[in-house]
Amino acid sequence: MAEMHQIRLQIGPAAFRIASVWRQPLDQLAALYRDYPGPSDHMVDFTVRLEPDKPWRRYIRPSVHIGGDFWLPDVAPLPLGQGLLAAEMGMNLQMALGWRRHLLLHASSVEKDGRALIMTGLSGSGKSTLSAMLAQKGWRFMGDEFALLNLDTGDIAPFPRLISLKNQAIRAMQTVAPADRFGPEMTDTPKGDIRHLVPPKAAIYRMGEPARPALLLFPRFGHDPELRDMGQAEIFVRLTQASTNYVALGEAGFRALTRFVDQVPTRAMDYQSIEQAEELIESLWSRSP
């Protein structure tokens, strides 16, 4: 087996080891995760491996295959220039397939006054961009990919990974976030243009602090601004679809999710601009208990 470089990262409650035959993606990770503490001991929850898909691919048109404790057979290899994306995708994959300590919701979350706003929706709904934008306007960023619902307390645990900005969202965030918080721009990835944004320092330093869920939104970009009530049955079904480990958690997942649906006020939110969304969110937030 080829010699591997490695880096260990602690993100919220999860500790990762990223091992790679190439230095470049790990150097990029080290720079972007410079404000994060390393794991407190040598134990990690997951290992992600970045390896060539064929031995000669280490040197000739290098192409990165994502491996690790959990993996999917159909994840295509990426060019070495997108090694950082491969590492991030690998970490997502480990969480999605392997994490059992929380109910995982594919959602972004931000916090204010100890209460969490959770936003979930399909890719392109704007949940990631909205969380990144709110993080620049007085909210604490908790995560743009997974909201971790505590099975016992019902709180949301932060998982403030790098924010994955895509396409137009890159330009929008460059107008409000400091230039030294951005990673390299990767063009023509399987998800379009991608650039990572390091969360604000406060979000990283407070990544051990959970928050009570106070409002759940289903944002939808590109429609006239509107807030709509949703039935509990629809909310429950959509959250099971948004969860990567609901089935695996069995009864504990059922109890956590039914309690969440009972307790957390929920709206569908249509919007056409970030400004509209911020207005709608503030109007709901000021009225939420």
Add this chain to the structure above:
Amino acid sequence: MSDQNFRQSTMTPKYRAGPKDDLIWHGLDSMTLLFHRPSGITHMLADPAPALLEVMDTGLLTAAEIATRLQARFDVESGADTDDIIRARLEELAALGLIAREAG
């Protein structure tokens, strides 16, 4: 018992529910959620399926006996339509594995 009556009685299916502890019930606004512990599957049921499960127990019952129990507990009209609906829902619940069906 005549041959014909005998054949009819043997062809009437009977249904029974599993142990009460197998299910965790949770009411949503318009539906009922049931978590089935033995399979780990979450079911979302619309009326009248939850009511059928409520009046059943681990004893074998025909659809007609279940209909009688339903009428005693809930405001259910009696009639051929009602019997058909109840039979259809029982067959669905049996297909989901939430109740057992046995030939009479």
